[in-house]
Amino acid sequence: MGQMQSIEDLQRSVVKVQDGEPILLRDIATVQTGAALKRGDASLNGQPAVVLMINKQPEVDTPTVTNAVEAVIAELQPTFPADVQVTRTFRQANFIDSAIRNVSGSLLQGVVIVSVILLLFLMNWRTAIITLSAIPLSLLIGLMFMNAFGLGINTMTLGGLVVAIGSVVDDSIVDMENCYRGLRTNQAQDNPKHPLQVVFDTSVQVRLAVIFSTVIIVVVFAPIFSLTGVEGRIFAPMGLAYLFSIMASTLVAMTLSPALCAILLANQNLPQEGTFMSRLAEQIYRPLLGISMRAPQLILAVALAALVASAAVVPSLGRVFLPEFQEKSLVNSMVLFPGISLDITIGAGNALANSLKDNPLYEWVQVRAGRSPGDADGAGVNMAHVDIELSDAALKDREASVQQLREAFLELPGVAPNIGGFISHRMDEVLSGVRSAIAIKIFGPDLAELRSIGEQVRDTIEPIEGIVDLQLEPQLPIRQVQIQYDRAAAAGYGLTMAQISDVVETALNGRVVSQVPEDQQLIDVTVALPESDRNSLDAISAIPISTPTGDLISLGDVAEVGYGMGANVVNREDVSRLIVVSANVAERDLGSVVGDIQAQIRETVQLPNGYFIQYGGQFEAEQNATNNLLVYSILAAIAIAVLMFFSVKSLPATVAIMINLPLALVGGIISILLTGGVMSVASLIGFITLFGVAVRNGLLLVDNYNRKFAEGLPLKKAVFHGSLERVNAILMTALTSALGMLPLAIASGAGNEILQPLAIVVLGGLFTSTALTLLVIPALYAQFGRWFMPKAKSTALEAAVSSNGTPPSTMIYPQ
Secondary structure, eight states: OOOOOSHHHHHTOEEEEETTEEEEHHHHSOOOOOOOOOOEEEEETTEEOOOOOOOOOTTSOHHHHHHHHHHHHHHHGGGSOTTOOOOOOOOHHHHHHHHHHHHHHHHHHHHHHHHHHHHHHHOOHHHHHHHHTHHHHHHHHHHHHHHHTTOOOOHHHHHHHHHHHTTTTHHHHHHHHHHHHHHHHHHTSSSOOOHHHHHHHHHHHHHHHHHHHHHHHHHHHGGGGGOOHHHHHHHHHHHHHHHHHHHHHHHHHHHHHHHHHHHHTTTSOOOSSOOHHHHHHHHHHHHHHHHHHHSHHHHHHHHHHHHHHHHHHGGGSEEOSSOOOOOSEEEEEEEOOTTOOHHHHHHHHHHHHHHHTTOTTEEEEEEEEEOOTTOSSOOOTTEEEEEEEEOHHHHTTHHHHHHHHHHHHHTSTTOEEEOOBHHHHHHHHHHHSSSSSEEEEEEOSOHHHHHHHHHHHHHHHTTSTTEEEEEEOOOOEEEEEEEEEOHHHHHHTTOOHHHHHHHHHHHHHOEEEEEEEETTEEEEEEEOOOHHHHTOHHHHHTOEEEOTTSOEEEGGGTEEEEEEEEESOOOEETTEEEEEEEEEEOSSOHHHHHHHHHHHHHHHOOOOTTOEEEEEEHHHHHHHHHHHHHHHHHHHHHHHHHHHHHHHSOHHHHHHHHTHHHHHHHHHHHHHHHTTSEEOHHHHHHHHHHHHHHHHHHHHHHHHHHHHHHHTOOHHHHHHHHHHHHHHHHHHHHHHHHHTTHHHHHOOSTTTTTTHHHHHHHHHHHHHHHHHHHHHHHHHHHHHHHHHSOHHHHHHHHHHHHHHSSOSOOOOOOO
16 A cells, blocks of 8 residues: 555655656655644643533533533543543533522422412312312423424423413413302302303303413513524523413313313302402402492502502613523633733633632633634634633622632733623623623724724723723734735746745645544644744745746745734624724623713714724613514504403403503512612513413403393492402412412522513512502493493493393392
């Protein structure tokens, strides 16, 4: 075989035959084994290390890949030299496992809370079985739907189940509660119906309201699926998991719940009095309802005042894109002056590692300077990534631990730090291409002018409170070797610019021309000038170039070689040159900081013609997400109003139910104020969830009023009795929906942080929304009832009452 087997074979390779004598490769070049050009270096806790970074393929879950890789490394470890130690550092599966564990705990706690609430209200094992059976069955069916649509178990799908946990029993509660009351009333009749007929009739009575309420929740949640980018990828799985569970609960309420009522309740002697909790709820609600109907103007005035006050508070709320992830793994970056060598960069990283390695707040410090072969991050040798793992002690006050780390970075002269978690940085890069929460992008044609404007922007915003990790992208002129081609001279020799550039690139950067097998590996054969010649202008000028006529000339004959100043890097976006001023935010909300930045730049920085500024990063994403949710929520509200109209057959009654939407804002805004006063995209989705439950409760109340009208009860008596009949069902559904999220609202740790703002809004909003629903809607009917009644039923009722003074019915209504 003719394949080369050694360096000696390569050295004996014939390059050319001249005057009958072969010229071998060893005669004109040094052939030796050497290292490739070193563009990166690494260390762990200040000691030299080789860092292996492993990325997974799409559509494969991280824990599975992680476990498989770790198993392979464990098998290989016995074959390593005795002095080689393998240390596992960054492991994203740790965050995933912790997040799933935390959210699963919140789910189980929510199930327990919901079960306790139902048992307190029902105090009957039969009714408890009917309602509680909806929880596991709805969640199981929901999981089957998720599996059919390719959704797996992750933090957000589990979060959707937590959000749904209090709502999946709502339909079963309504069906069971109406059936229980109907059977109890039927037993008191002189000529009772067959119990199974009562079960059927009572189930049919609420079926339309149950179906409409579910359809309404689906419509209410539709705006979540309008989100794009990072926020869409995060919240869409949660929304799907929630909707699948809710639709499954409706299916259970229409099938299993009536069947269980027929088996467990139909043939039982039911007590005429309610449970202690139901009697207590009616006892407390009855006088309040009386006030609402006797003084409706007072109730409506108080509700309006609360709404106006809460709306006035909204502009003062802080705004962020997403809550900060509670990650243990920090992936920080440090940028040194362009032109700094790799040795100095790794030295700076090691100095930081040595200052932190004995600190109990940090488990390990890993430095990755420059870039490794095949690395997805295109970094120069003047940049390093400093990976740090926070200890459990640090997580007790994560913000203070991160601030202490930031101060350690700032003690290094000439280093521009950027502190953040792995997920946060990746999210920032996706949003703006910059590893910072705020990216101020300055566009224009001239690099020098761009840098001048960038310096103005940096100096202008530096004093703003809350700004940290402020950096101006290091695009600046540095001393470099420049080769200026003489096109006329090159043309005289018949050379093109591409031919000359090809030779220069081979000489200075090296070119792989072949491969040699060695120890079952293929080693690249690279041709390049010796390092000493690459650093010499004379040697570069003497680089030989063969002309098309066979003559040999030097690079100096067709180019001028010398030192000059040039940009270290030129960045572009949408074809235009740009420079970026980046920053993170600490101890303030993102929205107010960006507002101050924009105001200061407008007042101080004057942009020449052809130059403009764009604000990117999390702020831009938060604005886009908010606008999306607002626009699509308005469209969803219109669709809900249409559905309501077809359900209650009255435009004014539809308006009365829709009033629940703004009234639901009151408690949500108060809860945000009490928990820091900062609103995020997760908070907005909490309002969407809240609207769905609030509208459902209003529909159940108004639907019951309409049924009373149809039965012939006078207006005020129909409202009074209709409200009392539904108070327990509404309280149970509201309390289960709200308190089912209590574990999320008070939880901490990985996984819970992104769902916590949502839970806080729903928890606070449902309390005020339920109170206002039970008081404001009766007050509206007491004040404007004749306009809210369905027209046909209202006319018939008025005619019957005017003819004999009594409603045309002899039915017995429970008190």
